[in-house]
Amino acid sequence: MKNAIPLNHLVLNQCARVQGLNFAGNERRRLLDLGFREGSIVRPVLASPSGNPMAYQVCGAIVALRACDSRRIAVMPVERDGGAC
Numbered sequence: 001m002k003n004a005i006p007l008n009h010l011v012l013n014q015c016a017r018v019q020g021l022n023f024a025g026n027e028r029r030r031l032l033d034l035g036f037r038e039g040s041i042v043r044p045v046l047a048s049p050s051g052n053p054m055a056y057q058v059c060g061a062i063v064a065l066r067a068c069d070s071r072r073i074a075v076m077p078v079e080r081d082g083g084a085c
Contacts, residue, residue, distance in 0.1 A: 035059030
């Protein structure tokens with residue numbers, strides 16, 4: 001996962017590709033079911049006033065994650081093609 005960063009380091013509307021999950025068991029399965037699979041495109045779309053939790057768009061769904069969870073998801077920022085992820 002060279003040059004991968006934690007998901008919580010992305011700024012609003014910055015697109016990234018999921019590189020890996022640092023979870024096990026039921027937590028890992030839950031995130032995989034929500035669309036956080038290796039290669040999926042994810043982007044932060046909403047932030048609460050305190051910045052925690054943050055809402056992310058992944059696989060057509062909006063998912064809210066706490067910072068303690070989003071920092072355990074490794075992503076690689078990607079360039080936008082014509083304004084879309």
